Amino acid sequence: MEVLCKWHVIVKYILGHEAEEKFLPVMTCAFWLNIVIQSLLYIIYIEPNNVSLSSELPKILIIIFFFSSMGLLYFAVNNNRRYQVAEKWFTSLNESYAIQIKIIVGVVMLLSFFTLMVWALYLM
Secondary structure, X not given: OHHXXXXXXXXXXXXXXXXXXXXXXXXXXXXXXXXXXXXXXXXXXXXXXXXXXXXXXXXXXXXXXHHHXXXXXXXHHHOHHHHHHHHHHHHOOOHHHHHHXXXXXXXXXXXXXXXXXXXXXXXX
């Protein structure tokens, strides 16, 4: 849970949100996580095994997974003590190290999002 809080804090500062803002970074992290995991599932399992996506079960599972990941992230950042530790960790970093972390996390999220999504769409 601490890792989720730290990730949330980093994403919050990448996006330039206020210190009190928690909801929009939760939505950003949940959206990214869902696209990446669903793309990986499609690339690794669904495409090679010719699993049909025309039934209702995959659609229901996708929706359940999205809301569960949102709930998990919201639960992780809603613990004030744990969140304050993550916030203090990030704000206590020196400026250049904080910028490096933001760039690394942003680039990894951006590249994984677009690479996996385009790859999964190409296979479709």
